Amino acid sequence: MTYTLPELPYAYDALEPHIDEQTMRIHHTKHHNGYVTKLNKALENHSDFQQYTIEYLLRYIHRAPETIKTSIRNNGGGHANHSLFWQIMSPDGGGEPTGDLAQAIQDQYGSFQDFKETFTDTALTHFGSGWAWLVLDAADNLLVISTPNQDSPFMYGYKPLLGIDMWEHAFYLKHQNDKASYVAAWWNVVNWKEVQRQFTKPALHTR
Ligand code: MN
Secondary structure, rough: OOOOOOOOOOOOOOOOOOHHHHHHHHHHHHHHHHHHHHEEEEEEOOOHHEEOOHHHHHOOOOHHHHHHHHHHHHHHHHHHHHHHHOOOEOOOOOOOHHHHHHHHHHHHHHHHHHHHHHHHHHHHOOOOOOOEEEEEEEOOOOOEEEEEOOHHHHHOOOEEEEEEEEHHHHHHHOOOOOHHHHHOOOHHOOOHHHHHHHOOOOOOOOO
């Protein structure tokens, strides 16, 4: 079984005006699709590695042969990161989390606004291509981190709940070099119901 490009849970233009249709279309059909295609190519002679969930493949990347490790890191990471990214955005997004996720954010950061500032600052100060994340560590503490390139939080033993793609391909058509404008727009589409679901769901390891 090979990895497949998931469909978007909404239309390409559904996140307008915050994220534009052309960016969403290219991002999904070219960039994400490219990661899936290259990952499958790298694993075509390693059927034992095709049985794992993408989370498991990344969490235990250190067990992979050297010949496919870089491809799992870049293309497997790209596949996992984008699969979550589409889910944690929604045309009905924005606002603030509720329930136990809201409480956990408040306990860790003092307030939602303080969390939002920390996350935004992490995204804007990440140097070069990469991602900013809200993750759970192994002790179930919330952390805001950034990762370079397509490195996945799963590689570091973290469970990603929310992530923003800070590669130029995610914003350049609409926002050019204005990362702050992109991040500000993105908060309007964050799907907190899905982030809450990620917060409470158990880690999946095999398929
Ligand atoms: Mn991307």
